[in-house]
Amino acid sequence: MDVVILQADELYRFYRSGEEETRALRGVSLNVEEGEVVAISGPSGSGKSTLLNCVAGLDDPDGGTVRISGTRVSHRSEADKARLRARLVGVVFQSGNLIEHLTVAQNARLAQGLAARPDLAHLSETLDRLGIAKLAHAWPSRLSGGEMARAALAVALACKPVLLVADEPTGELDAGNEASVLGLIKDQACYGVAVVIASHSAAVRRVADRVVHLADGRVA
């Protein structure tokens, strides 16, 4: 039986600034199953990042509900959301994933600490699997783009998330590094992780099991 990991129902998100209102999400629903890779595509401003922030529990929708593994993560206290996020979700952004004054391993251990899930064996296995074991004690500022993308993935996977959310994770990489990082992300799905990737890249759409196209805050 297929296990639904992410269940996002009828999400609405409006940004208000003075008299102006931007309707970034207008009734978006998205289910992602265990081991499934879903790409979110759509033009700039269509709501991709807003959707990802809501499903990762980084932002609350104005309407609708987000559940991860059956647990509601939307409309909770910040402390509750942070606790659930740390345990259930791994997040990768295009940049700014790592704390600059901590090494790669320290960043990952911090993530494990926040989730109260210290696991050094899992950490070294993850670094190994991502091909960056030798960079465990490197400072983020010394990493190349491809190494940084792998390090960000290592931190996102440090707490064995059931859901991996990636916003343009390969946006700054050349084609070779993009293919290799996407391969590593796709591997996570083989281990049962549900993966959601927002991207403009055709390479991301090619590795996805399913593509959800957004236009004007709606599924097109």
Ligand SMILES: Nc1ncnc2c1ncn2[C@@H]1O[C@H](COP(=O)(O)OP(=O)(O)OP(=O)(O)O)[C@@H](O)[C@H]1O
């Ligand atoms: N914090 C914010 N305050 C006000 N408006 C916002 C905010 N974040 C996003 N928006 C607006 O919401 C809409 C959707 O933005 P979003 O970043 O989700 O789109 P996107 O599809 O990810 O775009 P891109 O591909 O350029 O990253 C846009 O009109 C954007 O200007």
